[in-house]
Amino acid sequence: MVTINDVAKLAGVSRGTVSNVINHVKVRPEYQEKVEQAIKDLGYVPNAYARSLKSNRTHTVALILPTVWFPFFSKLTNDMEQELRRRGYKLLLCNSQNDYHLELEYVSMAKENKVDGILSITYSDIAPYVADANIPMVAIERYFNAHIPFVSTDNFQGGVMAAQKLLELGCRRLAFIGRLSDKNGVTKLRRDGFVSYCQENDIPFIELYSESDSQEFILEIDRFVEQEFKNNTLWDGVFTAADRYAEYMIDSLRSHSCPAVPGHTLQIIGFDGTKSHANDRIRISSMRQPVEDIAAYAVDTLCRQIAGEEVEYYKLFPVTFIQGKTTRI
Incomplete structure (x- = not known):
C-alpha cells in the first residue's frame, strides 16, 4: 500500500510538504509539481477523512432537492455536480420527494457529516435549522431571508x-x-x-x-x-x-x-x-x-461563502423564448 512517506521519498520533499499539497496549502511551485507527479506515478490516494480532520473541510456539498424526475432538476443537478467537481468538491445528493421532515433529516445529516455547504431547492422553511447548524447555504427558487443567498429565474x-x-x-x-x-x-x-x-x-x-x-x-x-x-x-x-x-x-x-x-x-x-x-x-x-448559468452562479456563490468572502444575496436570471413545434413560426 502506497503511503505519504513513499510520495515524499519519490518527490524528494518532506512529508509535511506532501501534506500541504494534498490539503491545498500553498507551497513553492516546483515542490507542488514534484509532489503531484509523484502522486500520479505511485497512484497514491489521499485519505479523505484524515484530510477533513486536518483542514476542517470535507470538500463535500449537499444538494437538497424535491425530485430528480423533472428534466429541469435533472439538468440542474448534473450541471452543479460538474461545476463542483471542477472546483474539487463532491456532491451529496439528497432527494426529499417534497417531504419536509425528510428535508430536516438531510440537514441534520449534513451537520453530522460536516459538509462544507448546502445547495437547497426546497419549498419548505428549512432556513432556521440550517442557521442552527451553522452551514453555508444557497437557496435556489425559494427566497428565505436576507441572510441566505438566493438565485432563481424571473x-x-x-x-x-x-x-x-x-x-x-x-x-x-x-x-x-x-x-x-x-x-x-x-x-x-x-x-x-x-x-x-x-x-x-x-x-x-x-x-x-x-x-x-x-x-x-x-x-x-x-x-x-x-x-x-x-x-x-x-x-x-x-x-x-x-x-x-x-x-x-x-x-x-x-x-x-x-x-x-x-x-x-x-x-x-x-x-x-x-x-x-x-x-x-x-x-x-x-x-x-438558463440552467447552466443558475448552476454555475449557485456553486460559485456557495464556494465564496465557504471561503469567507462577500457574496451577492439576491440574483434573478432572465428567461428567453425558444421556438419548438407547438407554436407557429
Missing part, C-alpha cells in the same frame, strides 16, 4: 413574456395550466405574471390550477382538455407552468380527438426549456430557464 416576467408571445402569434383567448401549492412559489409567480398581463390588457383567459398531487393533476388536465377543447376552438393560446404539463395536454388533445392542432390552430408555450425523453416526440415551445 418567473413573474416569464409569465408576462409568455402572454405577450401568444398575442404576437395571433392568439386572442388564452388559458393557463399549472399545479400550485403553498410550497411552490415559482409556479404562482409564473401564473401571476401571465394573469396580470391578461387583466391589464383585457385579454379573455381561463385557468386550471390545483393543489392536487402529480398523478391527480394529470387527470385534471385531461378533464380540462375534454371540457374546454374537445368540441370547440374557442381558446387558441395556452401557457403551461412547466413543459411537462404541455406534454400532458398534448396527449389529452390527441386522446380526445380535439380539433385543436398544436403549432397550427392552437399555440402552446411551456416553461423550463429543458429537453426530456417525452418531448422528443414534439419539441415544446418554451420560456427557457
